[in-house]
Amino acid sequence: xxxxxxxxxxxxxxxxxxxIASVAAGVVLLALxxxxxxxxxxxxxxxxxxxxxxxxxxxxxxxxxGLRQTLQVxxxxxxxxLSVGMLLALGRLARNGPVRWVxxxxxxxxxxxxxxxxxxxxxxxxxxxxxxxxGFWRIVLALFVYNAAVLAEIFRAGILSLDRGQxxxxxxxxxxxxxxxxxxxxxQAIRRMVPALVSQVIxxxxxxSLAYIVSFQELLRxxxxxxxxxxxPLQSYFVVALMFIAINFTLSRLARRLETRQRRxxxxxxxxVSGVEDLAVVQAQGDSPTK
Amino acid sequence: MARTxxxxLLAxxxxxxxxxxxxxxxxxxxxxxxxxxxTYVETVRNTPLTVLMVFFFFGLPxxxxxxxxxxxxxVVLGGYTGAFVAETVRAGINSVGKGxxxxxxxxxxxxxxxxxxxxxxQALRTVVAPLGNLFIALTKNSSVAAAISVxxxxxxxxxxxxxxxxxxxxxxGAAFFYLVLTIPSGWAVGWLERKVAIKx
Numbered sequence: 001x002x003x004x005x006x007x008x009x010x011x012x013x014x015x016x017x018x019x020i021a022s023v024a025a026g027v028v029l030l031a032l033x034x035x036x037x038x039x040x041x042x043x044x045x046x047x048x049x050x051x052x053x054x055x056x057x058x059x060x061x062x063x064x065x066g067l068r069q070t071l072q073v074x075x076x077x078x079x080x081x082l083s084v085g086m087l088l089a090l091g092r093l094a095r096n097g098p099v100r101w102v103x104x105x106x107x108x109x110x111x112x113x114x115x116x117x118x119x120x121x122x123x124x125x126x127x128x129x130x131x132x133x134x135g136f137w138r139i140v141l142a143l144f145v146y147n148a149a150v151l152a153e154i155f156r157a158g159i160l161s162l163d164r165g166q167x168x169x170x171x172x173x174x175x176x177x178x179x180x181x182x183x184x185x186x187x188q189a190i191r192r193m194v195p196a197l198v199s200q201v202i203x204x205x206x207x208x209s210l211a212y213i214v215s216f217q218e219l220l221r222x223x224x225x226x227x228x229x230x231x232x233p234l235q236s237y238f239v240v241a242l243m244f245i246a247i248n249f250t251l252s253r254l255a256r257r258l259e260t261r262q263r264r265x266x267x268x269x270x271x272x273v274s275g276v277e278d279l280a281v282v283q284a285q286g287d288s289p290t291k
Numbered sequence: 292m293a294r295t296x297x298x299x300l301l302a303x304x305x306x307x308x309x310x311x312x313x314x315x316x317x318x319x320x321x322x323x324x325x326x327x328x329x330t331y332v333e334t335v336r337n338t339p340l341t342v343l344m345v346f347f348f349f350g351l352p353x354x355x356x357x358x359x360x361x362x363x364x365x366v367v368l369g370g371y372t373g374a375f376v377a378e379t380v381r382a383g384i385n386s387v388g389k390g391x392x393x394x395x396x397x398x399x400x401x402x403x404x405x406x407x408x409x410x411x412x413q414a415l416r417t418v419v420a421p422l423g424n425l426f427i428a429l430t431k432n433s434s435v436a437a438a439i440s441v442x443x444x445x446x447x448x449x450x451x452x453x454x455x456x457x458x459x460x461x462x463x464g465a466a467f468f469y470l471v472l473t474i475p476s477g478w479a480v481g482w483l484e485r486k487v488a489i490k491x
Contacts (some may be wrong), residue, residue: 018320025323043354078307113466120449125458195310202337209339213438220342227349233354237346241338246338 022225050232054239059226066222067243070208073136073218077143078204081196085145085151090181092156103152110149116210118142123214139211154200158193159185195262198255202248208243219243295444296472298364298433303426305369310376315406317381335374340435343367348439364436372429379421383414413437416487423480427473434469444468 053059091103110118122142123135135143162185200254212220220240227236295335316328335343348363358366387410395409415422437446452458 014320021321025321025327029323029327039354052370063306108474109466109470112431114445115470116434116437117445117448117462117465117469120445120452120461121458124449125452153380206337206474207338210339210435212341212345213435216448220339220345224345230407234346234350237342237350241342241346244339244342245334245337247332252333 022276049237050230053226053230053232054235059230060216062226062241063239064221064223066217070205070216070219073139073143073208073211074201074205075138077208078201080140080144081147081151082206084148086155088148088152089155089159092152093159095177105278107149107152109152110146113146115142115146116213117208119210119214121214123211134214139208139214141215143204143207146207147200150203151197151200154193154196155189158189158196161192162189192262193261197254198251198258202251202255205248205251206244225270294442294464295430295433295468298361298368298436298441298443299426299430299472301365302372302433304430305365306372306376306425306429307372309373311411312391313373313377314380314384315403317377318384318406319414320402329346332374333404335371336378340367340371340432341438343371344435346436360436360441364433364441368429368433368436372425372432375425375428376422379418379425380411380414382421383409386411386417419484419487421481423476425481426480427476430472430476431469448455 088103088107092097092107094100094103119139119142122138126133126138166184166188167180168183173179175183208218209220211218212224215221221238223240224233227233230236313328313331316324317332319325344364344367345369349362350356351363384406391409391413392405395405400408433443434445436443437449442450444465448461452461455461
């Protein structure tokens with residue numbers, strides 16, 4: 001915990017004060033929870049009848065089908081975005097002017113536009129122009145293009161974070177540009193980027209729920225249908241939210257573990273922004289905390 | 292487009308308030324506040340914005356709280372972004388040298404005073420760039436209000452497309468408006484950063 005930074009060893013008086021404040025804060029927080037529960041109770045939202053559907057296997061199977069769609073979309077988009085994002089990053093760092101310019105415009109455009117707009121376009125717009133691909137791939141297309149642009153920036157930052165001496169040394173031993181990239185620069189850069197990449201996976205997973213808005217059958221849509229069927233929307237959305245939290249919490253734990261391990265291994269740190277602790281992660285997530 | 296702008300600005304005000312409060316909770320010496328802050332951040336950050344949006348939009352009326360879709364959108368966007376702001380501010384607080392807090396304490400300042408007078412002014416200046424990125428992300432996220440049919444830029448584009456059946460010009464136009472909002476914001480953040488930021 002970070003309390004250490006601002007308050008060191010407390011004296012007896014301060015300790016007493018903290019204890020009193022703890023009790024007061026605890027009481028207030030519990031009171032808030034109690035008020036919320038009382039509110040739910042008074043509106044009959046806590047009745048067993050509303051939660052009962054979640055003891056049926058059929059309900060879970062339905063929700064898990066939605067989850068499978070969500071995960072499949074996310075996985076397909078991520079795999080595509082990783083490879084194309086890498087190409088875009090290399091393009092932006094290329095020595096060839098037009099290549100740099102074109103990839104730069106691509107990245108800036110798709111990073112600056114809301115993902116939802118892209119989904120509207122691919123899901124609703126494309127079929128109007130006679131593009132016949134399934135709904136699944138139209139969603140994947142939007143997520144993939146958007147994430148490719150975001151990942152391109154992560155890759156680029158990772159490559160640029162390497163010391164210049166690395167590429168200089170590589171060319172000094174006679175490696176051509178691509179050889180140096182492949183053998184020297186990328187292996188190191190990618191290792192540094194792993195935590196940022198995992199956070200991006202979380203963001204992508206959360207972003208798939210946008211497909212709900214265009215009525216694509218993913219987890220949230222299944223939650224909504226379930227809520228309409230059993231007339232327990234509050235409870236259904238709650239369960240869906242818990243499913244997302246369970247997955248994403250595990251992933252973000254993983255990201256943090258990877259990052260601390262990395263920081264221990266290389267004093268330089270995982271793409272750390274000059275000494276500002278966990279700012280790199282915040283930035284990676286902050287860049288695109290869409291949903 | 293005006294709706295997108297007001298939605299974004301209102302949500303940003305709310306997000307800043309929530310973010311500062313929660314960040315202060317997370318570094319306070321009082322354990323229950325730390326736990327509450329951490330729970331809030333972890334829960335909100337790991338839930339998709341769309342889920343939060345529909346949860347509150349369809350859920351609140353069930354407990355007798357009726358608000359317009361617009362107000363719900365502001366509250367959800369503000370609460371969601373607030374969790375990210377809290378994490379960013381906390382990172383900033385952690386980056387302020389320990390000596391600053393020690394010196395302030397030895398002057399006899401209490402914890403809230405230490406935080407307000409000494410730590411936060413320095414912390415905020417360190418995190419100008421990430422906060423700016425959050426603002427830009429919020430601009431784009433305001434599009435999710437379309438999920439509960441608030442007529443902002445994206446929803447308007449979608450309806451226009453349904454009426455005119457001309458997807459490319461409509462969506463390109465909407466994209467252009469977003470870029471008009473986000474790209475100058477990016478420049479403004481860069482300018483602000485050069486002006487006030489402390490390099491560490």
